[in-house]
Amino acid sequence: MSTPTTGPTTVLPPADMEAMLDLSRFLAHVTAPAALLGPDGQTVPLPMEAYQVLVKVVESMGAGKAITVAPIDQRLTTQEAANFLGVSRPTLVKLLDRGEIAHERPASGRHRRVRLSDVLDYQRRMRSERRVALDELTAQAAEARLYDEVPNSSSVATVAPAYATDPDGRSRSRGRRARPRSRPQSPTW
Numbered sequence: 001m002s003t004p005t006t007g008p009t010t011v012l013p014p015a016d017m018e019a020m021l022d023l024s025r026f027l028a029h030v031t032a033p034a035a036l037l038g039p040d041g042q043t044v045p046l047p048m049e050a051y052q053v054l055v056k057v058v059e060s061m062g063a064g065k066a067i068t069v070a071p072i073d074q075r076l077t078t079q080e081a082a083n084f085l086g087v088s089r090p091t092l093v094k095l096l097d098r099g100e101i102a103h104e105r106p107a108s109g110r111h112r113r114v115r116l117s118d119v120l121d122y123q124r125r126m127r128s129e130r131r132v133a134l135d136e137l138t139a140q141a142a143e144a145r146l147y148d149e150v151p152n153s154s155s156v157a158t159v160a161p162a163y164a165t166d167p168d169g170r171s172r173s174r175g176r177r178a179r180p181r182s183r184p185q186s187p188t189w
Helices: 017-029 050-064 077-084 089-097 118-142
Strands: 009-011 035-037 044-047 067-068 075-077 113-116
Touching: 017 050, 050 067, 075 077, 075 118, 077 089, 077 118, 113 118
Parallel strands: none
Antiparallel strands: 009 067, 035 044, 075 113
């Protein structure tokens, strides 16, 4: 039996994606309580919380994503926290300096540490603020009746791809605007 670790564990997607997809399809159809079967034949019921984590891990890995499992009180370096949020380290440091994310600076060191729970709280706040802003923009657009208007197709310019040809079979150069087919094409001198 292995000893549980306290640090984060990152697992890359498996080389055998077919096996992961098979497991994902299996878990999608299981409705009864799950159990683990040990190598000695012993069966141990799997708590629902552990089962839900397993399903999410398998779904993510089946989609080709790496996953990280870490305890919520895990302390991250500024680079790890930046990677988690998908921002640069200097951007994260600015967030720390502005007090947007709580952090600790050990007395004996100069490197800051950020709790995973604080990073998750910041992420939730940002998602909530973005959702509110998007809802406000949507409401303003609806009030301005912007959703009722359809752009006039004649005002939309199209760009021909490099391989496009004129109706007479001549190839066009890249970036030349396509002319509407209903207008006769006149030669340019």
